[in-house]
Amino acid sequence: MLSAYDSRKFSTSRVRSAHGYEEDPVIDDGLTFRLPRFDEHHSRIIERRGVKWMIWSPNSRQDPFYPGAYIHQQSLPLPAEKEQLRTDGHGGRWDYTRSPQHYSNVRPWLGFIVRPGFQEPFDVEYDEVISVWESMSPEGGKIPLDxxxxxxxxxxxxEGQISSILSDAARIGGGIVSHRPRYPDSASLAGLANIDRYEKLLDRMTECQWGIKEKAAWVAFVRTWTLNPPNVEYRSQERVIRTEERFVGTWLNGEHPQFGWWFLTRAAMPCFIINCLGNRVPATAQCSTFTERTPIASLQSLYYEYDRVAIANGGRTTSREVGHL
Structure with a gap:
């Protein structure tokens, strides 16, 4: 609906969408299990502060952003930097709906979240808040009821799909059932229609969309396991298979990946590894930052819509490290 107003405004300062991504990550390049055999790999080399790092994958051709190890090692609450709300509402470097994270045995399904841009038309959890918002006055508006x-x-x-496969999930074990995502509920979603301020809807709807994306990932994880369970008898003969590039994926470094072998040989889930090459390896670096050649680079654009609209409508941004407007 066309409107004479644009109420996509913020009453308090926000950081830009790309804030914090250029900070050096806490790198954990330990690898605690032996990889299956693989025939090819995709990689890029980053030189940062005189040290070279290789980011690579035996099954994916993605160039993911490396967020670093999550310093609190809990369940990755979102937004990870609640005191640093962004103009687009996303959770920063530890937003597992944007970038692959270090593997978590508590939530091993996170890598099955579908990447932005690879969703199906009915996956409304990927709808952009900035696009669905309807301004009704200079200061207020709403999300359409439909x-x-x-x-x-x-x-x-x-929720219906989750209920129908709980018995399958129980056979996997490892807390897959007890730790399954439960937020949001219908009441939380219905309540979005009562919000009349853009900034409040941005944060609330984004949080709801995170939960829906994780539910879809949980369903994909359980269904994939049911169709292609681990084959212990033939494990020694298994090789890495090509991946489903539509998934976000996971980093195999750090915590021992209970499902790592299965991800690579049967689940076709993108897996990534970071290794330190030191400063004496005769390898040419293609990048000088961890954001180069990754989807995160788009957040740094002068024309990134969320930042542009926020500033055009008088918003105050507290981070000017990129995209000076």
Whole structure:
């Protein structure tokens, strides 16, 4: 709906969407299990402060951003930097819906989250808040009822799918059932229709969308396991298979990946590894930062819509490290 107003505004300062991504990550390049045999790999070399790092994958051709080890080692709450709310509402470097994270045995399904841009038309959890918002006055507006209802219906569909495969999930063990995602509920989603301020809807709807994306990932994880369970008898003969590039994937460094072998040989889930090459290895670096050649680079654009609209409408941004407007 066309409007004479644009109420996509913030009453308090926000950091830009790309804030913090150029900071040096806490790197954990330990690898605690032996990889299956593989025939090829995709890599890039980053030289940072005189040290070379190789980011590579035996099954994916993605160039992911490396966020570093999550320093608190809990369940990765989102937004990870709650005191640093962004103009687009996303959770920063530890937002597992944007970038692959270090593997978590508590939530091993996170790598099955679908990457932005690879979703199906009915995956309304990828709808952009900035696009669905309807301004009704210079200061207020709403989300259309049909957009809100679509989120409710999508969540209900996933809840039904989760209920139908709980018995399959129980056979996997490892807390897959007890740790399954439960947020949001229908009431939380229906309540979005009552929000009349853009900044509040941005944060609330984004948080709901995180939960729906994780529910879809949990379903994909369990279904993939059911169709292609680990084959212990033939494990020694298994090789890495090509991946489903639509998934975000995971980093295999750090915590021992209980499902790492299965990801690589049967689940076709993108897996990434970072290794330190030191400063004496005769290898040419292609990048000088961890954001180069990654999807995160788009957040640094002068024309990134969320930042542009926020500043155009009088918003105050506290980080000017990129995209000076």
């Amino acid at each position: 957009a809100c209802q679509a989120l409710v219906e999508r969540n209900d569909l996933l």
